[in-house]
Amino acid sequence: MTIRRTLVDLAVALLAIVGIAIVLEIWSRAFRVPSYLLPAPSAVAARMATDAGLLAREGGVTLSEAAAGFVLGTGVAFALATIMAWSRPFERTLFPLAILVKLTPIVAVAPLFTLWFGFGTAPKVAIAALITFFPMLVNSFVGLRSADLQEVAFLETLGASGREIFRHLRVPSALPYLFSGARISLNLALIGAVIGEWTGADRGLGRVIFVANANLDLTILFGAVLVLAAIGIAANAVVGAAERRVLHWHPIAVAT
Amino acid sequence: MSVAIALHRVSAGYSGPVLRDIDLEVANEVVAVVGRSGSGKTTLLRLIAGLLEPTSGTVDLLGVPPAIARRRKRIGFVAQDARLHPWRTVRQNVTLPLEVNRSARTNGHVSPDEWVARMGLSESIDAYPHQLSGGMRQRVALARSLVIDPEVLLMDEPLASLDELTREDLRDELLRLWEGRPRSVVYVTHDIEEAVLLADRVVVIGGHRPARVRGEVAISLPRPRTKALRREPRFHDLVEEVRSLLA
Numbered sequence: 001m002t003i004r005r006t007l008v009d010l011a012v013a014l015l016a017i018v019g020i021a022i023v024l025e026i027w028s029r030a031f032r033v034p035s036y037l038l039p040a041p042s043a044v045a046a047r048m049a050t051d052a053g054l055l056a057r058e059g060g061v062t063l064s065e066a067a068a069g070f071v072l073g074t075g076v077a078f079a080l081a082t083i084m085a086w087s088r089p090f091e092r093t094l095f096p097l098a099i100l101v102k103l104t105p106i107v108a109v110a111p112l113f114t115l116w117f118g119f120g121t122a123p124k125v126a127i128a129a130l131i132t133f134f135p136m137l138v139n140s141f142v143g144l145r146s147a148d149l150q151e152v153a154f155l156e157t158l159g160a161s162g163r164e165i166f167r168h169l170r171v172p173s174a175l176p177y178l179f180s181g182a183r184i185s186l187n188l189a190l191i192g193a194v195i196g197e198w199t200g201a202d203r204g205l206g207r208v209i210f211v212a213n214a215n216l217d218l219t220i221l222f223g224a225v226l227v228l229a230a231i232g233i234a235a236n237a238v239v240g241a242a243e244r245r246v247l248h249w250h251p252i253a254v255a256t
Numbered sequence: 257m258s259v260a261i262a263l264h265r266v267s268a269g270y271s272g273p274v275l276r277d278i279d280l281e282v283a284n285e286v287v288a289v290v291g292r293s294g295s296g297k298t299t300l301l302r303l304i305a306g307l308l309e310p311t312s313g314t315v316d317l318l319g320v321p322p323a324i325a326r327r328r329k330r331i332g333f334v335a336q337d338a339r340l341h342p343w344r345t346v347r348q349n350v351t352l353p354l355e356v357n358r359s360a361r362t363n364g365h366v367s368p369d370e371w372v373a374r375m376g377l378s379e380s381i382d383a384y385p386h387q388l389s390g391g392m393r394q395r396v397a398l399a400r401s402l403v404i405d406p407e408v409l410l411m412d413e414p415l416a417s418l419d420e421l422t423r424e425d426l427r428d429e430l431l432r433l434w435e436g437r438p439r440s441v442v443y444v445t446h447d448i449e450e451a452v453l454l455a456d457r458v459v460v461i462g463g464h465r466p467a468r469v470r471g472e473v474a475i476s477l478p479r480p481r482t483k484a485l486r487r488e489p490r491f492h493d494l495v496e497e498v499r500s501l502l503a
Contacts (some may be wrong), residue, residue, distance in 0.1 A: 150335040159327040160356035249343045
């Protein structure tokens with residue numbers, strides 16, 4: 001059932017994109033919009049077909065960088081959130097630092113990362129991790145603190161240890177928050193990877209977009225953007241399906 | 257008869273004092289604690305369970321401090337409007353107490369499934385809490401507290417959020433429960449009739465903060481009791497006696 005839902009979601013998204021493409025196509029033909037300003041969707045589609053191999057390869061690079069950054073960023077965020085939920089002093093020390101990280105403009109540190117970590121995969125993963133870190137930290141922290149106090153008291157009267165309360169109550173209570181954090185972080189990870197590639201790379205969709213920009217090669221630019229969007233939509237659908245499966249007990253999952 | 261719960265001149269509070277000089281002993285009986293909302297009834301339960309340290313006085317549970325009794329898994333706790341664990345089925349909620357603090361030995365001879373059956377929930381044993389009514393959820397809360405067969409049962413207005421008919425059913429259930437096997441029960445409620453129907457003794461707390469024990473009424477009504485008792489004059493005399501202590 002969840003797979004069918006996912007497919008329906010994807011079909012609706014696809015339909016919307018096709019609809020917009022048709023409007024743009026009519027518009028660009030009717031007003032003879034020059035291709036260096038806005039290429040006709042048909043031209044973009046044709047270019048995507050000829051360069052399908054390139055887009056798939058570079059898309060794969062960006063996806064794997066984003067995925068690695070996502071895992072790293074959300075993993076560290078969850079670990080820190082656990083510590084923060086555990087102890088108030090840690091919360092007070094770590095939260096301002098987290099906000100500092102959050103407020104640092106990614107575009108400012110991206111070139112720095114390239115300088116530190118070179119032109120390979122590492123700086124892209126680092127940027128994707130950095131950008132996913134904060135939303136996941138906040139969601140994990142609020143989620144771990146969201147456990148019902150009566151239920152905490154119930155487990156305490158049974159002599160449950162802090163670890164048992166964490167495992168049996170706090171983590172499951174946090175799951176809805178973790179999923180909404182993951183949804184936000186997933187798209188951010190993709191953006192982070194592209195920004196990383198933009199500032200210095202020989203691979204990835206960001207690199208394709210960068211070169212296309214320099215050459216005013218708009219068809220491949222839009223092609224790359226569309227591939228990026230497709231990856232984002234697919235990733236969201238996967239998380240959505242996982243969420244419905246894991247949170248089947250949750251009122252929101254039941255309602256949707 | 258050994259004393260299961262003993263509070264000796266206990267005072268407690270959070271930022272300000274809530275309870276002062278509370279003396280209470282419970283031994284294999286049901287003691288209802290009655291007071292107005294906000295009079296410190298829940299605080300009293302938290303004290304007995306050792307979730308709150310007294311500012312003065314001593315609390316003994318089965319001859320030891322509450323923290324130790326807790327580690328020995330001797331305390332059952334039923335809260336008002338139990339949220340349960342929504343990701344667990346009825347059966348999994350009832351087995352939860354057996355999954356934590358495994359080093360403590362429990363004297364439970366009745367299986368989790370049997371407790372579910374006794375609460376009349378066999379058909380819903382694989383249902384999730386969001387699929388249950390409030391009354392059914394409270395039955396699950398009761399079952400999961402009893403699965404460890406605790407000597408001490410602490411109940412914090414367990415029926416307060418239910419409709420009248422469901423409440424009556426569950427009252428009968430509770431009567432059968434402690435008439436079948438005596439335990440030391442502290443039953444907190446603001447419902448005077450409920451207190452008189454269920455308890456062996458009613459303790460009234462109140463007054464301006466911090467609250468004190470204002471008096472005690474022994475309920476000498478014979479057991480087993482049924483809700484028919486509520487029509488008898490004796491019952492009403494006792495209710496009036498408690499009411500006068502509250503006012």
